[in-house]
Each structure stands twice: as structure tokens, then as C-alpha cells.
Amino acid sequence: MDFVSWGRSPWGDNVLIRISWDLFWAALVGGVLFLLAHGGYMLFSPHRKRPANEVDRLEAERRGLPDQIARHSFVARVFHWVMAAAMLVLVFTSFLPVIGIKFAWVYWHWVAGVLLTASIMFHIVHATVFLDFWSIWVGPKDIPEMKSEIMRELGREDIPGPRPGKYPLGNRLYHLVVMVAGLAVIATGLLMMYRVRTPLLERNPYVMSDPAWGFTYVLHGVAGVGFVGLIIAHIYFALRPEKLWITKAMVFGTITRRQYLEYHDPDRWRAEPSGTTQPTGPHAA
Numbered sequence: 001m002d003f004v005s006w007g008r009s010p011w012g013d014n015v016l017i018r019i020s021w022d023l024f025w026a027a028l029v030g031g032v033l034f035l036l037a038h039g040g041y042m043l044f045s046p047h048r049k050r051p052a053n054e055v056d057r058l059e060a061e062r063r064g065l066p067d068q069i070a071r072h073s074f075v076a077r078v079f080h081w082v083m084a085a086a087m088l089v090l091v092f093t094s095f096l097p098v099i100g101i102k103f104a105w106v107y108w109h110w111v112a113g114v115l116l117t118a119s120i121m122f123h124i125v126h127a128t129v130f131l132d133f134w135s136i137w138v139g140p141k142d143i144p145e146m147k148s149e150i151m152r153e154l155g156r157e158d159i160p161g162p163r164p165g166k167y168p169l170g171n172r173l174y175h176l177v178v179m180v181a182g183l184a185v186i187a188t189g190l191l192m193m194y195r196v197r198t199p200l201l202e203r204n205p206y207v208m209s210d211p212a213w214g215f216t217y218v219l220h221g222v223a224g225v226g227f228v229g230l231i232i233a234h235i236y237f238a239l240r241p242e243k244l245w246i247t248k249a250m251v252f253g254t255i256t257r258r259q260y261l262e263y264h265d266p267d268r269w270r271a272e273p274s275g276t277t278q279p280t281g282p283h284a285a
Contacts, residue, residue: 004218016161016214019221021098044238045153049262051165068254071166071273076131080250081121086116090185091231094224113189114200125146128174135165138172145169167269169248174234181226188220220244223252 002119007017050058072080088114093105127133146169148161167175194204195213208216238247251257260271 004242005073006209013210014261015210016218018214018217023225024219024228026096026132027228028232031229033067033176034229034233035236038236042242055258055261059257062261062266063256063273067257069257069260070253071255073252074253075126076078077250077253079119079126083116083119083123086119087227090116091224110189110193110196110198113186113193116182116188117190120186134135134165136172136175138169138176142169142172147153162231162268163265165265168263180231181223181230184219185223186228188216188223191216247272 003020003023005017005020006014008014089108093109093112096103097105127136145162147162148163149169151161191208193201194207197203204214237243245255246260260266
């Protein structure tokens with residue numbers, strides 16, 4: 001399998017052109033295989049959450065909790081769905097021509113890229129100013145939570161350990177990967193706008209050398225292929241029965257008191273009696 005495609009510059013030099021489309025098919029097949037493997041594993045997984053008797057005890061201890069607990073603000077939900085729409089348009093306009101579906105994809109691709117860039121810039125400001133910026137990040141402090149999650153998955157409920165705050169460890173790791181791929185695709189995509197005619201930038205394909213353009217196209221393609229697998233995984237987990245409560249929260253903004261106590265540590269993500277959430281500690285949001 002080839003990983004990159006090469007061509008010749010006007011001066012006869014070998015230069016990178018783009019990634020090989022074999023990588024797209026590899027990402028697609030890999031995503032499908034992951035779905036099958038994880039789906040088979042989940043047939044035997046205990047889907048770990050707090051036992052019912054422990055949740056009953058917590059409910060009795062925390063009678064001030066509202067029936068519905070805010071998880072995502074309206075602004076955060078709008079950002080999520082705008083970003084999701086932009087991502088899907090970018091992926092489809094990139095790879096539909098690869099499988100033989102021809103249309104004027106360049107216009108829709110760069111427009112979606114600008115929308116994605118604007119939404120990400122807004123999100124950085126919103127998360128920094130209005131949310132707990134560090135609640136989504138992963139670091140050495142999360143090692144105890146990782147160990148406890150592994151032990152619970154192995155059926156060792158007898159071994160004490162922290163439960164997630166607002167964002168489970170898997171969500172935070174996914175966010176980290178998406179951030180790296182997203183910044184790569186945005187940075188290279190903005191440079192590539194010099195190669196097409198848009199009202200935003202004057203076309204100038206000579207702002208970089210041919211080798212630099214080749215590297216830019218390859219990096220953009222690698223990040224784009226990465227998003228094929230990331231989007232497949234994201235949609236898969238969003239539609240899994242045991243995860244639908246999280247997906248509904250991204251639509252309606254709230255979760256039930258029972259779900260809050262089943263899956264989260266109330267001391268790491270505190271819900272106020274009013275139904276609003278206040279950031280507390282490094283894992284709050």
C-alpha cells in the first residue's frame with residue numbers, strides 16, 4: 001500500500017503531491033473493523049456504573065439535587081452541532097470525488113473549512129472565558145481514574161477509586177486527538193486557500209515552494225483521513241444504547257439526577273440545587 005503520491009515539478013524534481021487514496025480506504029475499513037470489534041466486546045462487558053443501592057444512598061444524602069441537571073449550555077450545544085455539520089461537509093466533499101461522485105466540491109469544501117475555523121476560534125474563547133478550561137484536559141492527575149476504570153471493567157468493584165467528573169476519561173482522550181487533528185487540518189487548509197479562488201484571499205500559489213506545498217497537502221490529507229475514523233467512532237458511540245443519555249444531553253442540555261449519580265462523582269462535578277452547574281476543582285466544567 002502506498003502512503004503518498006509523488007509528481008514532478010516544472011523543473012523536473014520529484015515532489016510530494018498528496019496522500020495516497022489507499023489511506024482513505026484503510027481508514028474506512030479500519031473504522032468498520034473497530035465497530036465490529038467493540039460491538040462484540042460490549043456483548044460481554046458489564047457496562048460499569050454505580051450499583052443501584054449505592055445510587056439510592058447518594059440520592060438520599062443529596063436530596064437538594066434537581067430532577068434535571070444542566071450538562072451543556074445552549075451556546076455549547078450550538079457550537080457542537082455547527083462544528084459537526086462543518087466536519088461532515090468537509091469529509092464528504094473531500095472523499096466523495098475519490099469514489100467517483102463528481103460535483104463542484106471545492107466551493108463547499110472551503111466554505112465548510114472557514115465555518116469550522118470560525119467555530120473553533122469561538123470555542124477557544126468561550127471555553128477559556130466562560131467554562132472551566134482545564135476540565136477537558138488529560139494529564140498525570142488522571143492516572144488514578146484510569147486505573148479505577150480498568151479495575152471496574154475487569155469486575156473489581158471492591159477496589160476503590162475515583163469516578164469521572166463531568167467528562168469521562170475516554171471523552172477527554174478523544175477531545176485531545178480531535179484537537180490535534182483539527183488544528184492540523186485548519187492550519188494547512190488556510191494555507192491551501194491560496195491555491196483556489198475565493199473572496200477572502202487573493203490566489204497566489206507561489207507563496208510557498210513546491211516541496212512545502214507537498215508537505216502541506218500530505219499533512220492536510222493525513223488529518224482528513226484521521227477524521228474519517230474519528231467521525232465513525234463518534235457516531236457509533238453516540239448511538240450506542242448505553243450512551244444515548246449523553247447524546248440526548250447534547251440535544252436538550254440536561255441529564256437526570258439518577259444519571260448524574262450513576263456515572264459521575266458529585267464531588268468532582270457539583271450540581272447546584274437550582275439546576276445550574278458550578279465548576280469545582282480540576283475536573284469540573
